[in-house]
Amino acid sequence: MVRSMASTQSPSAATEAWILMGRLMQCEKRRVHAAAAEFELSMPQVWALRHLEPGEPAPMRGLAERLVCDNSNVTGIVDRLEARGLVARTPAAHDRRVKHLVLTEKGEQVRQELCRRIDAPPEALEQLSAEDQERLRDIFRRACGC
Amino acid sequence: MVRSMASTQSPSAATEAWILMGRLMQCEKRRVHAAAAEFELSMPQVWALRHLEPGEPAPMRGLAERLVCDNSNVTGIVDRLEARGLVARTPAAHDRRVKHLVLTEKGEQVRQELCRRIDAPPEALEQLSAEDQERLRDIFRRACGC
DNA sequence: TATTGTTATACTCTATAACTATA
DNA sequence: TATAGTTATAGAGTATAACAATA
Numbered sequence: 001m002v003r004s005m006a007s008t009q010s011p012s013a014a015t016e017a018w019i020l021m022g023r024l025m026q027c028e029k030r031r032v033h034a035a036a037a038e039f040e041l042s043m044p045q046v047w048a049l050r051h052l053e054p055g056e057p058a059p060m061r062g063l064a065e066r067l068v069c070d071n072s073n074v075t076g077i078v079d080r081l082e083a084r085g086l087v088a089r090t091p092a093a094h095d096r097r098v099k100h101l102v103l104t105e106k107g108e109q110v111r112q113e114l115c116r117r118i119d120a121p122p123e124a125l126e127q128l129s130a131e132d133q134e135r136l137r138d139i140f141r142r143a144c145g146c
Numbered sequence: 147m148v149r150s151m152a153s154t155q156s157p158s159a160a161t162e163a164w165i166l167m168g169r170l171m172q173c174e175k176r177r178v179h180a181a182a183a184e185f186e187l188s189m190p191q192v193w194a195l196r197h198l199e200p201g202e203p204a205p206m207r208g209l210a211e212r213l214v215c216d217n218s219n220v221t222g223i224v225d226r227l228e229a230r231g232l233v234a235r236t237p238a239a240h241d242r243r244v245k246h247l248v249l250t251e252k253g254e255q256v257r258q259e260l261c262r263r264i265d266a267p268p269e270a271l272e273q274l275s276a277e278d279q280e281r282l283r284d285i286f287r288r289a290c291g292c
Numbered sequence: 293t294a295t296t297g298t299t300a301t302a303c304t305c306t307a308t309a310a311c312t313a314t315a
Numbered sequence: 316t317a318t319a320g321t322t323a324t325a326g327a328g329t330a331t332a333a334c335a336a337t338a
Contacts, residue, residue, distance in 0.1 A: 018267035020286035140166035
Protein backbone atom coordinates (compact mmCIF):
# COMPACT_ATOMS: atom_id res chain seq x y z
CA MET A 1 0.00 0.00 0.00
CA VAL A 2 1.11 3.54 -0.69
CA ARG A 3 2.85 5.26 2.21
CA SER A 4 1.95 8.62 3.69
CA MET A 5 -1.66 9.12 2.73
CA ALA A 6 -3.43 12.18 4.03
CA SER A 7 -5.99 10.10 5.88
CA THR A 8 -5.36 7.04 7.98
CA GLN A 9 -7.72 4.79 6.04
CA SER A 10 -6.40 2.95 2.99
CA PRO A 11 -6.91 4.76 -0.31
CA SER A 12 -9.17 3.57 -3.11
CA ALA A 13 -7.63 1.57 -5.92
CA ALA A 14 -7.93 4.57 -8.26
CA THR A 15 -6.25 6.85 -5.72
CA GLU A 16 -3.37 4.49 -5.11
CA ALA A 17 -2.91 3.96 -8.87
CA TRP A 18 -2.89 7.72 -9.37
CA ILE A 19 -0.29 8.28 -6.65
CA LEU A 20 1.95 5.52 -7.98
CA MET A 21 1.59 7.00 -11.45
CA GLY A 22 2.77 10.35 -10.16
CA ARG A 23 5.69 8.65 -8.47
CA LEU A 24 6.65 6.97 -11.72
CA MET A 25 6.50 10.26 -13.63
CA GLN A 26 8.63 11.88 -10.95
CA CYS A 27 11.27 9.18 -11.36
CA GLU A 28 11.44 9.88 -15.09
CA LYS A 29 11.73 13.62 -14.64
CA ARG A 30 15.51 13.46 -14.64
CA ARG A 31 15.57 11.66 -17.97
CA VAL A 32 13.39 14.32 -19.61
CA HIS A 33 15.57 17.08 -18.16
CA ALA A 34 18.65 15.36 -19.57
CA ALA A 35 17.08 15.19 -23.03
CA ALA A 36 16.13 18.86 -22.84
CA ALA A 37 19.60 19.87 -21.68
CA GLU A 38 21.19 17.95 -24.54
CA PHE A 39 19.38 20.23 -26.99
CA GLU A 40 19.84 23.30 -24.78
CA LEU A 41 16.08 23.66 -24.40
CA SER A 42 14.08 24.72 -21.36
CA MET A 43 11.16 22.56 -20.29
CA PRO A 44 8.51 24.96 -21.66
CA GLN A 45 10.40 24.96 -24.96
CA VAL A 46 10.35 21.16 -24.96
CA TRP A 47 6.59 21.03 -24.36
CA ALA A 48 6.13 23.65 -27.06
CA LEU A 49 8.03 21.57 -29.63
CA ARG A 50 6.15 18.45 -28.59
CA HIS A 51 2.88 20.34 -28.95
CA LEU A 52 3.66 21.27 -32.55
CA GLU A 53 3.13 18.34 -34.86
CA PRO A 54 4.83 18.34 -38.25
CA GLY A 55 2.62 19.82 -40.93
CA GLU A 56 0.01 20.96 -38.42
CA PRO A 57 0.07 24.73 -37.83
CA ALA A 58 -1.16 25.62 -34.34
CA PRO A 59 -2.33 29.00 -33.00
CA MET A 60 -0.26 30.49 -30.19
CA ARG A 61 -3.30 30.48 -27.93
CA GLY A 62 -3.40 26.69 -28.07
CA LEU A 63 0.18 26.56 -26.89
CA ALA A 64 -0.68 28.74 -23.90
CA GLU A 65 -3.43 26.30 -22.95
CA ARG A 66 -1.09 23.36 -23.36
CA LEU A 67 1.56 25.00 -21.18
CA VAL A 68 -1.12 26.14 -18.72
CA CYS A 69 0.23 29.67 -18.73
CA ASP A 70 -0.76 33.12 -19.88
CA ASN A 71 -0.78 34.14 -23.52
CA SER A 72 1.89 36.70 -22.86
CA ASN A 73 4.40 34.06 -21.77
CA VAL A 74 4.10 32.26 -25.07
CA THR A 75 5.43 35.29 -26.91
CA GLY A 76 8.84 35.00 -25.26
CA ILE A 77 9.02 31.22 -25.46
CA VAL A 78 8.23 31.30 -29.17
CA ASP A 79 10.59 34.25 -29.68
CA ARG A 80 13.48 32.14 -28.48
CA LEU A 81 12.47 29.08 -30.46
CA GLU A 82 12.10 31.25 -33.53
CA ALA A 83 15.49 32.90 -32.94
CA ARG A 84 17.03 29.43 -32.97
CA GLY A 85 15.26 28.60 -36.21
CA LEU A 86 13.13 25.82 -34.74
CA VAL A 87 9.67 27.32 -35.33
CA ALA A 88 8.18 30.08 -37.48
CA ARG A 89 5.17 32.35 -37.08
CA THR A 90 2.74 32.50 -39.99
CA PRO A 91 -0.45 34.53 -40.29
CA ALA A 92 -3.66 32.50 -40.09
CA ALA A 93 -5.88 32.84 -43.14
CA HIS A 94 -9.28 32.81 -41.44
CA ASP A 95 -8.59 35.35 -38.68
CA ARG A 96 -5.98 38.08 -38.98
CA ARG A 97 -5.53 38.29 -35.21
CA VAL A 98 -4.25 34.71 -35.07
CA LYS A 99 -0.70 33.62 -35.74
CA HIS A 100 0.05 30.02 -36.50
CA LEU A 101 3.20 28.27 -35.39
CA VAL A 102 4.89 25.80 -37.69
CA LEU A 103 7.99 23.69 -37.19
CA THR A 104 10.92 24.46 -39.45
CA GLU A 105 12.81 21.55 -40.98
CA LYS A 106 15.38 21.89 -38.22
CA GLY A 107 12.57 22.07 -35.67
CA GLU A 108 11.08 18.84 -36.98
CA GLN A 109 14.43 17.09 -36.64
CA VAL A 110 14.93 18.29 -33.07
CA ARG A 111 11.35 17.41 -32.16
CA GLN A 112 11.66 13.92 -33.58
CA GLU A 113 14.80 13.15 -31.59
CA LEU A 114 13.28 14.75 -28.49
CA CYS A 115 10.14 12.63 -28.78
CA ARG A 116 12.15 9.51 -29.48
CA ARG A 117 13.90 9.92 -26.14
CA ILE A 118 10.96 11.16 -24.06
CA ASP A 119 8.42 8.69 -25.45
CA ALA A 120 10.64 5.71 -24.69
CA PRO A 121 8.91 3.92 -21.81
CA PRO A 122 10.70 3.84 -18.45
CA GLU A 123 12.48 0.76 -17.19
CA ALA A 124 9.70 0.23 -14.64
CA LEU A 125 7.23 -0.41 -17.48
CA GLU A 126 9.65 -2.27 -19.74
CA GLN A 127 10.27 -4.85 -17.05
CA LEU A 128 6.59 -5.69 -16.71
CA SER A 129 5.35 -8.88 -18.32
CA ALA A 130 4.00 -8.58 -21.85
CA GLU A 131 0.53 -9.29 -20.46
CA ASP A 132 0.79 -6.47 -17.91
CA GLN A 133 2.05 -4.07 -20.56
CA GLU A 134 -0.92 -4.86 -22.78
CA ARG A 135 -3.39 -4.67 -19.90
CA LEU A 136 -1.93 -1.31 -18.93
CA ARG A 137 -2.23 -0.01 -22.49
CA ASP A 138 -5.82 -1.24 -22.76
CA ILE A 139 -6.85 0.34 -19.47
CA PHE A 140 -5.31 3.66 -20.50
CA ARG A 141 -7.07 3.45 -23.84
CA ARG A 142 -10.35 3.09 -21.99
CA ALA A 143 -9.44 5.87 -19.54
CA CYS A 144 -8.51 8.27 -22.32
CA GLY A 145 -11.41 7.20 -24.50
CA CYS A 146 -9.43 5.95 -27.49
CA MET B 147 -3.75 3.55 -31.40
CA VAL B 148 -1.81 6.60 -30.34
CA ARG B 149 -1.54 9.29 -32.99
CA SER B 150 1.65 10.92 -34.22
CA MET B 151 4.35 8.46 -33.30
CA ALA B 152 7.89 9.26 -34.31
CA SER B 153 8.12 6.17 -36.50
CA THR B 154 5.51 4.85 -38.87
CA GLN B 155 5.24 1.43 -37.25
CA SER B 156 2.87 0.93 -34.34
CA PRO B 157 4.41 1.40 -30.88
CA SER B 158 4.88 -1.33 -28.32
CA ALA B 159 2.23 -1.75 -25.64
CA ALA B 160 4.58 -0.25 -23.05
CA THR B 161 5.31 2.74 -25.27
CA GLU B 162 1.67 3.43 -25.99
CA ALA B 163 0.80 3.07 -22.30
CA TRP B 164 3.60 5.49 -21.44
CA ILE B 165 2.43 8.07 -23.97
CA LEU B 166 -1.19 7.83 -22.81
CA MET B 167 0.01 8.18 -19.23
CA GLY B 168 1.81 11.37 -20.15
CA ARG B 169 -1.32 12.63 -21.86
CA LEU B 170 -3.37 11.94 -18.75
CA MET B 171 -0.87 13.78 -16.54
CA GLN B 172 -0.94 16.71 -18.97
CA CYS B 173 -4.73 16.88 -18.71
CA GLU B 174 -4.49 17.09 -14.92
CA LYS B 175 -1.84 19.81 -14.99
CA ARG B 176 -4.44 22.54 -14.84
CA ARG B 177 -5.99 21.08 -11.71
CA VAL B 178 -2.63 21.01 -9.92
CA HIS B 179 -1.93 24.59 -10.99
CA ALA B 180 -5.30 25.65 -9.61
CA ALA B 181 -4.55 24.01 -6.25
CA ALA B 182 -1.15 25.71 -6.14
CA ALA B 183 -2.64 29.08 -7.03
CA GLU B 184 -5.23 28.74 -4.28
CA PHE B 185 -2.42 28.64 -1.71
CA GLU B 186 -0.34 31.21 -3.61
CA LEU B 187 2.42 28.66 -4.14
CA SER B 188 4.64 28.14 -7.17
CA MET B 189 5.00 24.64 -8.56
CA PRO B 190 8.51 24.09 -7.12
CA GLN B 191 7.15 25.19 -3.74
CA VAL B 192 4.31 22.67 -4.08
CA TRP B 193 6.73 19.83 -4.87
CA ALA B 194 8.89 20.93 -1.97
CA LEU B 195 5.99 20.76 0.49
CA ARG B 196 4.93 17.39 -0.90
CA HIS B 197 8.49 16.14 -0.53
CA LEU B 198 8.54 17.01 3.16
CA GLU B 199 6.61 14.46 5.18
CA PRO B 200 5.35 15.41 8.64
CA GLY B 201 7.85 14.49 11.32
CA GLU B 202 10.52 13.50 8.81
CA PRO B 203 13.31 16.09 8.56
CA ALA B 204 14.92 16.08 5.10
CA PRO B 205 18.26 17.57 4.02
CA MET B 206 18.13 20.35 1.45
CA ARG B 207 20.21 18.26 -0.91
CA GLY B 208 17.43 15.70 -1.12
CA LEU B 209 15.00 18.40 -2.14
CA ALA B 210 17.34 19.46 -4.96
CA GLU B 211 17.35 15.90 -6.25
CA ARG B 212 13.58 15.69 -5.99
CA LEU B 213 13.14 18.94 -7.88
CA VAL B 214 15.85 17.91 -10.36
CA CYS B 215 17.62 21.22 -9.99
CA ASP B 216 20.84 22.61 -8.59
CA ASN B 217 21.48 22.93 -4.87
CA SER B 218 21.69 26.69 -5.19
CA ASN B 219 18.09 26.94 -6.38
CA VAL B 220 16.80 25.25 -3.27
CA THR B 221 18.13 28.06 -1.11
CA GLY B 222 15.73 30.57 -2.63
CA ILE B 223 12.75 28.22 -2.76
CA VAL B 224 13.19 27.33 0.91
CA ASP B 225 13.83 30.98 1.80
CA ARG B 226 10.38 31.89 0.53
CA LEU B 227 8.66 28.93 2.21
CA GLU B 228 10.43 29.79 5.44
CA ALA B 229 9.46 33.46 5.15
CA ARG B 230 5.83 32.33 4.94
CA GLY B 231 6.24 30.16 8.01
CA LEU B 232 5.61 26.87 6.20
CA VAL B 233 9.01 25.22 6.76
CA ALA B 234 11.99 25.70 9.07
CA ARG B 235 15.71 24.98 8.73
CA THR B 236 17.31 22.98 11.52
CA PRO B 237 20.94 21.88 11.85
CA ALA B 238 21.54 18.18 11.30
CA ALA B 239 23.16 16.42 14.25
CA HIS B 240 25.39 13.99 12.37
CA ASP B 241 26.93 16.43 9.86
CA ARG B 242 27.31 20.10 10.55
CA ARG B 243 27.31 20.94 6.83
CA VAL B 244 23.76 19.63 6.45
CA LYS B 245 20.58 21.53 7.21
CA HIS B 246 17.36 19.67 7.70
CA LEU B 247 14.00 20.97 6.59
CA VAL B 248 10.94 20.42 8.74
CA LEU B 249 7.33 21.38 8.20
CA THR B 250 5.87 23.87 10.65
CA GLU B 251 2.39 23.24 11.98
CA LYS B 252 1.04 25.64 9.41
CA GLY B 253 3.14 23.90 6.76
CA GLU B 254 1.64 20.55 7.69
CA GLN B 255 -1.85 21.93 7.35
CA VAL B 256 -1.16 23.44 3.94
CA ARG B 257 0.58 20.27 2.78
CA GLN B 258 -2.31 18.09 3.88
CA GLU B 259 -4.90 20.13 1.99
CA LEU B 260 -2.58 20.34 -1.02
CA CYS B 261 -2.09 16.57 -1.07
CA ARG B 262 -5.79 15.98 -0.59
CA ARG B 263 -6.51 17.89 -3.78
CA ILE B 264 -3.58 16.70 -5.86
CA ASP B 265 -3.82 13.05 -4.85
CA ALA B 266 -7.50 12.84 -5.80
CA PRO B 267 -7.57 10.64 -8.90
CA PRO B 268 -8.67 12.27 -12.17
CA GLU B 269 -12.09 11.74 -13.66
CA ALA B 270 -10.54 9.54 -16.36
CA LEU B 271 -9.53 6.98 -13.72
CA GLU B 272 -12.63 7.38 -11.55
CA GLN B 273 -14.87 6.42 -14.43
CA LEU B 274 -13.05 3.14 -15.03
CA SER B 275 -14.72 -0.02 -13.78
CA ALA B 276 -13.77 -1.19 -10.29
CA GLU B 277 -11.94 -4.13 -11.90
CA ASP B 278 -9.90 -1.84 -14.16
CA GLN B 279 -9.02 0.42 -11.23
CA GLU B 280 -7.76 -2.55 -9.23
CA ARG B 281 -5.89 -4.00 -12.19
CA LEU B 282 -4.28 -0.62 -12.76
CA ARG B 283 -3.25 -0.34 -9.12
CA ASP B 284 -1.81 -3.85 -9.11
CA ILE B 285 0.19 -3.28 -12.30
CA PHE B 286 1.64 -0.06 -10.88
CA ARG B 287 2.48 -1.85 -7.66
CA ARG B 288 4.44 -4.39 -9.68
CA ALA B 289 6.06 -1.65 -11.80
CA CYS B 290 7.12 0.36 -8.74
CA GLY B 291 8.12 -2.73 -6.81
CA CYS B 292 5.76 -2.33 -3.87
C1' DT C 293 39.84 16.37 -1.81
C1' DA C 294 34.88 16.08 -1.76
C1' DT C 295 30.38 17.73 -0.11
C1' DT C 296 26.58 20.99 1.78
C1' DG C 297 24.71 25.02 1.49
C1' DT C 298 25.15 29.97 0.23
C1' DT C 299 25.97 34.05 -2.76
C1' DA C 300 26.35 36.43 -7.23
C1' DT C 301 25.14 36.63 -12.01
C1' DA C 302 22.67 36.26 -16.15
C1' DC C 303 18.91 34.31 -18.38
C1' DT C 304 14.31 32.30 -18.54
C1' DC C 305 9.65 31.69 -16.91
C1' DT C 306 5.49 33.60 -14.78
C1' DA C 307 1.29 36.50 -13.70
C1' DT C 308 -0.65 40.86 -14.22
C1' DA C 309 -1.96 44.86 -16.52
C1' DA C 310 -2.20 47.81 -20.46
C1' DC C 311 -2.07 48.05 -25.27
C1' DT C 312 -3.00 46.91 -30.75
C1' DA C 313 -5.45 45.02 -34.20
C1' DT C 314 -8.71 42.63 -35.30
C1' DA C 315 -13.51 40.28 -34.83
C1' DT D 316 -17.56 43.94 -26.46
C1' DA D 317 -14.56 40.14 -26.83
C1' DT D 318 -10.34 37.85 -28.49
C1' DA D 319 -5.19 36.99 -30.19
C1' DG D 320 -1.04 38.47 -29.56
C1' DT D 321 2.40 41.94 -27.84
C1' DT D 322 4.82 44.87 -24.46
C1' DA D 323 6.25 46.27 -19.85
C1' DT D 324 7.07 45.05 -15.22
C1' DA D 325 8.10 42.64 -11.07
C1' DG D 326 8.86 38.40 -8.92
C1' DA D 327 10.36 33.67 -9.11
C1' DG D 328 12.98 29.70 -11.10
C1' DT D 329 17.33 28.07 -13.37
C1' DA D 330 22.34 26.88 -14.39
C1' DT D 331 26.85 28.18 -13.59
C1' DA D 332 30.72 29.55 -11.00
C1' DA D 333 32.89 30.85 -6.79
C1' DC D 334 32.90 30.59 -1.90
C1' DA D 335 32.82 29.08 3.37
C1' DA D 336 32.37 25.49 6.47
C1' DT D 337 32.79 20.87 7.22
C1' DA D 338 33.87 16.08 6.29
